[in-house]
Amino acid sequence: MNERTELTDLRDLFADKPHPTADRLAPARSALLAEARTKRRPWTRPAGLRRLVLAGGLVAAMTAGAIAVQTFTPSAPANAAEVLRLAADAATATPWPQPRDDQYLHYERIAETRSENGVPNVGPRHITGEVWQSVDGSRPGLLWHKPSKSRPQDHEYKELLIRCRERGAGRPAYADLREWPTDQEQLRHKLAERGNEMVPNKDTVTQTWNGVLNILGSPVPPKQQAAIFKIAATLPGIETEQLKDATGKSGIAVTRADNRGPGGDISRESLIFDKTSYVLLGGQELVPGQGRELWSITRTQITDVLPAWSKSVKRRGCV
Template identity: 85%
Template sequence: MNERTDLTELRDLFADKPHPTADRLAPARTALLAEARTKRRLRARAIGLRRLMLAGGLVAAMTAGVITVQTFNPSTPASAAEVLRLAAEAATATPGPQPRDDQYLHYERVAWTRSENRVSNVGGPRHVTGEIWASVDGSRPDLWWHKPSKSNPRGPAYKELRTRCPERGAGPPSYADLLKWPTDQEQLRRKLAERGNEMVLDKDTVTRTWNGVLNILGSPVPPKQQAAIFKIAATLPGIEMEELKDATGRSGIAVTRVDNRGPGGAVSRESLIFDKTSYVLLGGQESVPGLGRELWSITRPQITDVLPAWSTSLKRRGCL
């Protein structure tokens, strides 16, 4: 084969392939970084058309957002801290939304709870799919649509506008607020501990920081701040690695911290669950003896200018 023939075949092969965007290439880039870290070398490929055909398959896989040829196959991380460091790299490698203050972030959050070891969960078993439109700067009410679960299509459903109630404190930070949060480790650590103290009072600094991490990551977070939060979590004692499924049934690699904040000092396990290949955050889990188990997952947010037209018929109620 000559160079002219190679170029012609290469042009024809990619002629009908969509141009890969930054979003589509992010998982492949993250996997490549992980592969480089393990110092593995790719197996030699045949030359000529076979090489071009493999490249075509790789582009198609990246366009779909996944890698299917095992071209990149990072080894299992050695520790929970390593998982969080890989998650930090994934966060910075994936472009995040860049909304205006007057827009909304639209995403889905799935959560379910159930009893553990024959002990009924507080509030009883439930499975909720929530569709959320969050005001970017928090100046307008958020729209929450709680839908019946697929397993119980006749279950309760409701729609509500939730606003910030000053009498109940500042409430969770908005996306615009989080954009202003520091990425400096010491400053951010203090912010997380302050947030965690609002969730669980009278706990040590490590527990407050971990609870702040869990609370903030339960909604969309700007990539730089998310990466910095993962790096802080990686330094906390008591974290371990395990395999868990998120609320949608996806199997992932989890970072779990064990704590004794359950009833009567019972040991609880609180986890963040990541995709095994891209290390993108899928969701989390909380398991407390006597209180049951809760799983949650969150989708990537999309930017929208307005709320659905049907939201105008809703009355404002509920506090964030």
């Protein structure tokens, strides 16, 4: 059976059921893995259950109190490395069909900027962008920028996303990331290279962390995402805190400080995870003199084509 047939059968089999997104299916297996971890550790955390994933089929059954699972609460925080290891488990727990190179990743990217300590000309601003991203990067993508309810005066626009060959390779396409190694040393080198392209002349740890943040800013294949979380868990200087993502959802954040601000001021860059499932919700960047920026990626799906109205959309620039 070829890949196209398998995806078609999968779609037909569950056509009348909720879409198996990470938010729907990840909690159970990651939570059970987390519970197993607690049996080998002296600390435990309060229990609850949201979903049970039945082995051998993509079926989510709602239950209540049937199995004790691990959750995160401020009174019993996990350390940052443990949060990232649980996030690695969650990344590979969700069944996710392998998209073909000629398909698109369709997702929503939400960003919010806020001023901090009286920073002028920054926020508040809330942006929702609907994105169609070519899996292998060979075809133009699509962005639909939507004004927020809080700022209805913002301009709505739609644009084709064309790669700028004159600016180099840019961020790797999803298909490129699928070929990235999961070997820790090889992947660490790739992340450090990417981080140095973003902010050059930093120490290796900071380069690696910057590479982690950049790559995780768009959908990443599950195996590579899990391997990236495991590398991030080994970096010194990471800590946990409670933050809300760009949708307003409260999560547990893994944060690292860096002197990227103006004049060497300390900035704080974070990845934000669901408190129960440890699925990645988004991130935050707090830079003195530049304000606070939050971002989240939601509703990731796979689609074969761009919407029909994209044929009338003109290119505004390249990315």
